[in-house]
Amino acid sequence: xxxxxxxxxxxxxxxxxxxxxxxxxxxxxxxxxxxxxxxxxxxxxxxxxxxxxxxxxxxxxxxxxxxxxxxxxxxxxxxxxxxxxxxxxxxxxxxxxxxxxxxxxxxxxxxxxxxxxxxxxxxxxxxxxxxxxxxxxxxxxxxxxxxxxxxxxxxxxxxxxxxxxxxxxxxxxxxxxxxxxxxxxxxxxxxxxxxxxxxxxxxxxxxxxxxxxxxxxxxxxxxxxxxxxxxxxxxxxxxxxxxxxxxxxxxxxxxxxxxxxxxxxxxxxxxxxxxxxxxxxxxxxxxxxxxxxxxxxxxxxxxxxxxxxxxxxxxxxxxxxxxx
Amino acid sequence: xxxxxxxxxxxxxxxxxxxxxxxxxxxxxxxxxxxxxxxxxxxxxxxxxxxxxxxxxxxxxxxxxxxxxxxxxxxxxxxxxxxxxxxxxxxxxxxxxxxxxxxxxxxxxxxxxxxxxxxxxxxxxxxxxxxxxxxxxxxxxxxxxxxxxxxxxxxxxxxxxxxxxxxxxxxxxxxxxxxxxxxxxxxxxxxxxxxxxxxxxxxxxxxxxxxxxxxxxxxxxxxxxxxxxxxxxxxxxxxxxxxxxxxxxxxxxxxxxxxxxxxxxxxxxxxxxxxxxxxxxxxxxxxxxxxxxxxxxxxxxxxxxxxxxxxxxxxxxxxxxxxxxxxxxxxxxxxxxxxxxxxxxxxxxxxxxxxxxxxxxxxxxxxxxxxxxxxxxxxxxxxxxxxxxxxxxxxxxxxxxxxxxxxxxxxxxxxxxxxxxxxxxxxxxxxxxxxxxxxxxxxxxxxxxxxxxxxxxxxxxxxxxxxxxxxxxxxxxxxxxxxxxxxxxxxxxxxxxxxxxxxxx
Numbered sequence: 006x007x008x009x010x011x012x013x014x015x016x017x018x019x020x021x022x023x024x025x026x027x028x029x030x031x032x033x034x035x036x037x038x039x040x041x042x043x044x045x046x047x048x049x050x051x052x053x054x055x056x057x058x059x060x061x062x063x064x065x066x067x068x069x070x071x072x073x074x075x076x077x078x079x080x081x082x083x084x085x086x087x088x089x090x091x092x093x094x095x096x097x098x099x100x101x102x103x104x105x106x107x108x109x110x111x112x113x114x115x116x117x118x119x120x121x122x123x124x125x126x127x128x129x130x131x132x133x134x135x136x137x138x139x140x141x142x143x144x145x146x147x148x149x150x151x152x153x154x155x156x157x158x159x160x161x162x163x164x165x166x167x168x169x170x171x172x173x174x175x176x177x178x179x180x181x182x183x184x185x186x187x188x189x190x191x192x193x194x195x196x197x198x199x200x201x202x203x204x205x206x207x208x209x210x211x212x213x214x215x216x217x218x219x220x221x222x223x224x225x226x227x228x229x230x231x232x233x234x235x236x237x238x239x240x241x242x243x244x245x246x247x248x249x250x251x252x253x254x255x256x257x258x259x260x261x262x263x264x265x266x267x268x269x270x271x272x273x274x275x276x277x278x279x280x281x282x283x284x285x286x287x288x289x290x291x292x293x294x295x296x297x298x299x300x301x302x303x304x305x306x307x308x309x310x311x312x313x314x315x316x317x318x319x320x321x322x323x324x325x326x327x328x329x
Numbered sequence: 330x331x332x333x334x335x336x337x338x339x340x341x342x343x344x345x346x347x348x349x350x351x352x353x354x355x356x357x358x359x360x361x362x363x364x365x366x367x368x369x370x371x372x373x374x375x376x377x378x379x380x381x382x383x384x385x386x387x388x389x390x391x392x393x394x395x396x397x398x399x400x401x402x403x404x405x406x407x408x409x410x411x412x413x414x415x416x417x418x419x420x421x422x423x424x425x426x427x428x429x430x431x432x433x434x435x436x437x438x439x440x441x442x443x444x445x446x447x448x449x450x451x452x453x454x455x456x457x458x459x460x461x462x463x464x465x466x467x468x469x470x471x472x473x474x475x476x477x478x479x480x481x482x483x484x485x486x487x488x489x490x491x492x493x494x495x496x497x498x499x500x501x502x503x504x505x506x507x508x509x510x511x512x513x514x515x516x517x518x519x520x521x522x523x524x525x526x527x528x529x530x531x532x533x534x535x536x537x538x539x540x541x542x543x544x545x546x547x548x549x550x551x552x553x554x555x556x557x558x559x560x561x562x563x564x565x566x567x568x569x570x571x572x573x574x575x576x577x578x579x580x581x582x583x584x585x586x587x588x589x590x591x592x593x594x595x596x597x598x599x600x601x602x603x604x605x606x607x608x609x610x611x612x613x614x615x616x617x618x619x620x621x622x623x624x625x626x627x628x629x630x631x632x633x634x635x636x637x638x639x640x641x642x643x644x645x646x647x648x649x650x651x652x653x654x655x656x657x658x659x660x661x662x663x664x665x666x667x668x669x670x671x672x673x674x675x676x677x678x679x680x681x682x683x684x685x686x687x688x689x690x691x692x693x694x695x696x697x698x699x700x701x702x703x704x705x706x707x708x709x710x711x712x713x714x715x716x717x718x719x720x721x722x723x724x725x726x727x728x729x730x731x732x733x734x735x736x737x738x739x740x741x742x743x744x745x746x747x748x749x750x751x752x753x754x755x756x757x758x759x760x761x762x763x764x765x766x767x768x769x770x771x772x773x774x775x776x777x778x779x780x781x782x783x784x785x786x787x788x789x790x791x792x793x794x795x796x797x798x799x800x801x802x803x804x805x806x807x808x809x810x811x812x813x814x815x816x817x818x819x820x821x822x823x824x825x826x827x828x829x830x831x832x833x834x
Contacts, residue, residue: 069737075530076737105513105519158516178785183778
């Protein structure tokens with residue numbers, strides 16, 4: 006989406022600050038369950054930081070997926086001034102306050118950097134229809150609506166399902182599970198007909214040949230051409246638009262500090278995560294999990310967040326998920 | 330023998346100095362909490378869980394499960410020496426263990442208790458080793474209706490098979506279900522019963538509740554009763570140990586029966602407490618001179634201890650393979666697994682072989698090491714009870730508070746823990762069992778989600794719970810267990826005790 010801008014930002018780099026450094030273990034706060042995409046990403050960062058000695062104190066991953074991730078948001082909100090906690094955020098920062106009236110606003114936190122954009126893919130069981138057209142036809146012909154698994158209610162997966170219904174005319178029963186991992190397992194066990202998981206959430210079951218990617222919800226194909234399964238790479242998955250279903254959605258993966266931290270503390274983390282995006286661990290992870298690399302910070306990041314917030318708000322409103 | 334190869338791999342994962350040291354630490358801590366009244370397996374594990382957050386999952390689970398084994402062993406010590414069951418499942422052990430101690434046969438009773446504990450868990454571990462891979466492939470068959478049926482089975486078996494008054498079990502369970510509803514509702518994405526409080530957003534953490542309900546309330550009770558801890562001196566000599574072991578083969582029927590009961594109740598979550606009573610009652614029923622039970626008969630120690638340990642151990646199987654805890658402690662370990670980033674469930678056995686088989690191997694090693702440790706340290710642990718209660722109690726309260734705080738780094742949870750302590754105290758006073766309450770608090774949300782997902786999937790048709798053989802038989806079994814007291818009564822009236830019944834649905 007903003008790849009060019011990201012590249013520019015990444016090239017400029019950020020000057021190293023000799024000022025503030027954490028003296029205690031730093032917590033990466035994950036607003037999702039164990040094994041989900043956020044958790045995996047946090048663990049990659051933990052490994053990248055420790056293996057490359059990017060920071061002296063250890064980094065620990067702290068899972069706060071309670072209340073569909075609201076636990077993590079409230080935790081960050083109440084940790085004002087604590088520079089030893091970093092949130093790995095995704096679109097819930099826009100959606101939860103709208104759907105569940107959580108008293109939270111991302112503007113109260115300190116933005117550090119946007120580190121990646123995550124894709125969404127339409128998956129079905131490997132025994133199911135082989136193309137989007139067949140899938141939509143089968144869904145329309147089915148006696149009872151196809152079951153679509155996803156994470157949480159009134160969130161990105163649910164929004165995508167609603168737009169999929171609008172664009173295709175097929176009806177789905179949306180089943181909200183607690184995590185993307187659960188949605189994956191349930192698709193493998195044939196308890197649902199499809200899901201719209203992030204690539205990382207379905208990667209292992211795809212490699213095991215248990216699910217099939219039908220299309221990716223982006224305007225262009227995923228760029229990675231390395232083979233993931235015996236025959237397919239991420240780039241082999243057509244876009245949904247190519248297949249006649251024009252639905253697009255990309256999700257941010259961004260780092261935030263609690264509110265009221267000092268400029269030196271913020272600068273330390275901007276530098277730290279910039280270094281993380283330069284590591285081999287990060288590059289491997291981006292490719293393996295089919296994420297779009299991006300690095301935004303400072304004014305660029307705030308501008309991105311504002312635009313993204315407005316976009317998500319309009320999607321949520323259109324889907325009818327904004328609490329009155 | 331794929332299982333055998335994997336098990337050897339597990340031993341290889343396990344046999345490092347670090348893991349062995351953690352194992353010993355866990356066992357000693359476990360025996361310690363088992364001996365102390367007021368702390369128990371679930372509490373010990375709950376309190377020490379945050380300490381393991383920074384360890385790798387295998388080390389962490391090995392240490393925690395060793396605390397669990399230690400507590401299972403330790404619970405018997407106070408039952409026999411002081412007539413104070415250190416653990417709820419040791420209650421049945423006091424029936425014959427304490428009389429034996431009074432007759433000066435304490436060493437014999439302790440050896441019997443430890444040995445039978447060891448046998449019980451050994452049988453259960455063997456079961457896990459050879460059944461677990463099968464159960465995990467079977468587990469993929471579980472969709473929302475199947476999961477709900479299993480939860481229903483658990484709730485129903487508590488009501489139907491529990492020893493407490495039925496209405497009290499139902500009251501306790503309903504309160505638990507009510508509290509489980511607090512916080513974010515996954516299915517609708519809305520908040521429930523939070524009354525605008527950000528603290529309640531997270532919901533009630535069941536570890537906090539457990540620490541309060543069991544730990545704090547026991548302290549309150551003990552304070553009130555001014556518990557005098559007067560014990561019998563216990564020393565164990567090799568001669569006594571060998572003497573008991575020589576007599577073991579005579580009791581093979583009792584040992585086998587209790588192991589079987591334990592495994593069954595552990596896998597279909599009935600719990601170690603039910604298992605120990607059932608083991609004792611059946612041993613008594615089938616014994617030749619049943620009136621000598623309760624007067625210091627060694628079989629009366631063998632039977633409940635074997636069953637309690639078999640059940641405590643096998644309860645880990647449904648926890649690992651299905652993500653459904655078979656006991657309170659297993660439920661806390663389940664929480665731990667998630668904290669360490671492991672999703673208990675069908676794919677755990679496929680995706681985390683090192684972890685699973687390391688754990689299973691640790692069950693073998695932990696039990697052998699535990700048996701030796703417990704036999705040699707009895708005199709030391711018995712001396713804990715000579716420390717004045719006034720000195721021990723504050724330490725327990727502080728450790729409970731630290732435990733409750735550390736789970737979510739929230740001060741609010743300490744108040745919550747104290748509140749639950751008072752609730753637990755009142756419940757114990759008016760005889761409402763705590764186990765159904767905790768069970769409902771742990772499983773309430775999952776059961777509700779599973780039910781509602783089933784309803785969304787089936788378009789509101791309840792027939793989905795009988796839609797295939799698997800879910801149908803679990804649901805039917807659940808209702809059978811719920812109405813078991815009625816059915817049992819009817820059968821007894823007709824004069825039929827043994828008959829194969831076929832259920833249709």
